Amino acid sequence: MPREVRERQMLDAAVTAFARHGYQAASMDDIAEAAGVSKPLVYLYLKSKEDLFTACVRREIGALVAAVRRGTRERGVSADQQLWNGLTAFFAHTAARPDGVAVLHRARTQGEPFAREVAAMRVEVLTLVTELLAQAAQDAGCDGALAEREVSGLAHALVGAAESLAEWANTRTAQRADAAPSAKETAATLMNFCWAGLENLTKGARWVPAPR
Amino acid sequence: MPREVRERQMLDAAVTAFARHGYQAASMDDIAEAAGVSKPLVYLYLKSKEDLFTACVRREIGALVAAVRRGTRERGVSADQQLWNGLTAFFAHTAARPDGVAVLHRARTQGEPFAREVAAMRVEVLTLVTELLAQAAQDAGCDGALAEREVSGLAHALVGAAESLAEWANTRTAQRADAAPSAKETAATLMNFCWAGLENLTKGARWVPAPR
Numbered sequence: 540m541p542r543e544v545r546e547r548q549m550l551d552a553a554v555t556a557f558a559r560h561g562y563q564a565a566s567m568d569d570i571a572e573a574a575g576v577s578k579p580l581v582y583l584y585l586k587s588k589e590d591l592f593t594a595c596v597r598r599e600i601g602a603l604v605a606a607v608r609r610g611t612r613e614r615g616v617s618a619d620q621q622l623w624n625g626l627t628a629f630f631a632h633t634a635a636r637p638d639g640v641a642v643l644h645r646a647r648t649q650g651e652p653f654a655r656e657v658a659a660m661r662v663e664v665l666t667l668v669t670e671l672l673a674q675a676a677q678d679a680g681c682d683g684a685l686a687e688r689e690v691s692g693l694a695h696a697l698v699g700a701a702e703s704l705a706e707w708a709n710t711r712t713a714q715r716a717d718a719a720p721s722a723k724e725t726a727a728t729l730m731n732f733c734w735a736g737l738e739n740l741t742k743g744a745r746w747v748p749a750p751r
Numbered sequence: 752m753p754r755e756v757r758e759r760q761m762l763d764a765a766v767t768a769f770a771r772h773g774y775q776a777a778s779m780d781d782i783a784e785a786a787g788v789s790k791p792l793v794y795l796y797l798k799s800k801e802d803l804f805t806a807c808v809r810r811e812i813g814a815l816v817a818a819v820r821r822g823t824r825e826r827g828v829s830a831d832q833q834l835w836n837g838l839t840a841f842f843a844h845t846a847a848r849p850d851g852v853a854v855l856h857r858a859r860t861q862g863e864p865f866a867r868e869v870a871a872m873r874v875e876v877l878t879l880v881t882e883l884l885a886q887a888a889q890d891a892g893c894d895g896a897l898a899e900r901e902v903s904g905l906a907h908a909l910v911g912a913a914e915s916l917a918e919w920a921n922t923r924t925a926q927r928a929d930a931a932p933s934a935k936e937t938a939a940t941l942m943n944f945c946w947a948g949l950e951n952l953t954k955g956a957r958w959v960p961a962p963r
Contacts, residue, residue: 563862623960647860650775654860688923688932692940695919696912703911704904711900720900728904730958735947746942748835 546584548574553585554595558641562592562649596646596653599639600660606632607664611671618675618741619734625671626701626729630722633705640709661698669694672737679741693740697733704729758796760786765797766807770853774804774861808858808865811851812872818844819876823883830887830953831946837883838913838941842934845917852921873910881906884949891953905952909945916941 552573556565567588571578585591610628611621633640643660646653669690676685704725712719720728739745764785768777779800783790797803822840823833845852855872858865884905888897916937924931932940951957 561863617961619958620961648866649862650860651773688930689940692916692919692932692937693944695915696941696944699915700908700912703907703914707904707907718900720904725904727958727960728901729908730948730960731952732905732908732948733944734958735951736942736944739947740943746831746939746946748939749829749832 542584545574545576545580549576549581549585549591550595550598553591554599554638554642557592557595557645558638561645562588562653567591592646592649592653593656595642596656599636599642600656602636602639603629603632603643604660604663607667611667618678619730619738621671621675622734622737623726623730625668626726627723629701630705630708630725634708634712634722634725637709637712640705644706665691665694665698668697672697675737676741679738681741681743685740689740693737700729700732754796757786757788757792761788761793761797761803762807762810765803766811766850766854769804769807769857770850773857774800774865779803804858804861804865805868807854808868811848811854812868814848814851815841815844815855816872816875819879823879830890831942831950833883833887834946834949835938835942837880838938839935841913842917842920842937846920846924846934846937849921849924852917856918877903877906877910880909884909887949888953891950893953893955897952901952905949909941912941912944 549570552570553565555573556570560566565588567578567581570591571581574581581591585594606628607625611625613621613624616624643657647657648654672693673685673687673690676690708720708722708725736746761782764782765777767785768782772778777800779790779793782803783793786793793803797806818840819837823837825833825836828836855869859869860866881902885897885899885902888902920932920934920937948958
């Protein structure tokens with residue numbers, strides 16, 4: 540069997556083990572057994588538990604970012620359609636790969652150097668979302684009222700909301716699969732949460748606190 | 752000096768040190784020096800570095816939850832006013848205590864048992880937000896269309912967005928204090944992001960994807 544196939548099997552087994560048991564508790568013996576290879580072969584290919592975890596984190600980061608990029612690549616559609624495309628792609632990916640998402644969560648809460656990899660991915664996604672929001676505002680003829688700082692804040696709100704909802708949806712699925720929200724339902728929840736406000740902003744309409 | 756005053760000084764110094772250097776790198780020598788006490792006294796009062804970190808995490812969790820509860824305790828106001836009150840209280844707190852917020856972030860990414868404390872706090876805040884959203888929907892005469900599941904999803908979106916924005920605002924402040932958003936500006940960004948959508952939902956109005 541070619542090395543790349545073997546490596547993929549090892550990473551698949553490792554993602555499952557790290558997702559379920561965490562970095563410390565996951566056992567290299569169990570990972571080798573689940574991958575159907577010997578433990579020395581895992582060490583030969585992936586070198587150490589730390590390197591194996593890093594390889595899992597990088598693979599799952601790559602897959603998640605690729606899914607979001609694919610979801611948002613269609614141009615010339617309305618801003619809400621593009622946001623909907625991106626959100627359904629994101630939640631379809633996180634629903635299809637719960638162990639992958641769990642590994643990224645583990646990495647984020649495992650301390651350095653793993654947390655840094657996830658933070659870099661987050662910056663990449665935030666940059667993409669910021670560009671899309673700025674473009675949507677420009678397309679709507681927004682006269683510069685949506686300053687760079689506000690677009691950046693809105694992008695952080697959107698990404699934080701999406702992360703939190705993905706975790707919520709996967710927790711629901713783990714607890715009771717038959718009552719779990721579908722990727723489209725989760726995306727619709729987030730669209731309902733934020734689209735009306737974003738659309739208002741691109742038109743220059745703002746919420747202001749009532750005088751007390 | 753009474754023990755409680757000494758302990759508060761130790762926790763203040765520890766929060767600053769853990770926020771800046773992280774759990775591993777923070778030095779008990781430096782913490783004792785910054786608190787103006789001897790290192791043996793720190794160990795006598797707080798027992799170990801782990802217990803000291805846990806005490807910091809619990810204090811900052813208590814302060815944050817108390818701020819949000821104070822912010823949302825006024826009843827009989829409009830739903831958007833109550834959300835605005837809660838968000839301004841939250842962002843005022845996170846802006847005033849950046850080291851406290853950083854300690855909670857460190858705890859979340861430090862692995863167990865610290866991450867569990869922050870997760871429990873998150874559940875407490877989510878429960879409060881879910882109750883407030885359900886109440887707002889009921890007050891608006893929402894005819895049950897906002898099912899329990901959707902309210903829970905919306906609460907997760909709101910809390911995730913708020914966490915992400917708090918981190919963003921504090922990063923901005925650390926980078927360039929004179930261009931940092933105020934707590935009210937950050938709260939306004941989040942109100943603009945989500946209020947129009949939440950208000951629509953309480954009135955039964957939904958975003959639906961256009962037929963393609």
